[in-house]
Amino acid sequence: MKNFSLAAFSAERRVAALALFQGTHLADTKLRHLPLGNNKASGSVRELVTRTLEHHKPEFIAIASPSSKASDRIRGFCTSVREIASGLGIPAVEVDDLSLMCAYGSPPLTRKEHIRRAGRTIWPGLNDAKARRAAVDAATAGLYVQMERLFSQHEESA
Numbered sequence: 001m002k003n004f005s006l007a008a009f010s011a012e013r014r015v016a017a018l019a020l021f022q023g024t025h026l027a028d029t030k031l032r033h034l035p036l037g038n039n040k041a042s043g044s045v046r047e048l049v050t051r052t053l054e055h056h057k058p059e060f061i062a063i064a065s066p067s068s069k070a071s072d073r074i075r076g077f078c079t080s081v082r083e084i085a086s087g088l089g090i091p092a093v094e095v096d097d098l099s100l101m102c103a104y105g106s107p108p109l110t111r112k113e114h115i116r117r118a119g120r121t122i123w124p125g126l127n128d129a130k131a132r133r134a135a136v137d138a139a140t141a142g143l144y145v146q147m148e149r150l151f152s153q154h155e156e157s158a
Helices: 038-056 072-087 097-103 112-122 133-157
Strands: 005-011 015-022 025-033 060-064 092-095
Touching (some): 005 038, 005 072, 005 133, 015 038, 060 133, 072 092, 097 112, 097 133, 112 133
Parallel strands (some): 005 060, 060 092
Antiparallel strands (some): 015 025
């Protein structure tokens, strides 16, 4: 069975995060605290993502979709990540909160904080003060995409 690599991205107003997976194993997380200015923040996100993708060369990227209440700043970060992935020839998929709520609970979870609680249970290392919500959001989106890929690979071979 192939051990797919994936990078998952999530952002908040002041923090961007990448979670790096080898198969279903969370190999690393990268956090970047962002400056207040939109141009500087966007440049910082672009630098973080470009360097990480060029260094780790993931086969796929997952982007945690911003909620409908998210600011244009956060949406812009996600757009930048899609553009960078496209430029590097890496397939990208956006993961919405509803998909995660259905995947991480039965019956489906009702709040994003419940998804984060599940993520912190799976990865206790993301409970510390340095692991912001963006890191947990990236990790839960990444694991979701990796599991979907694993199941689709299994169905193709059956």
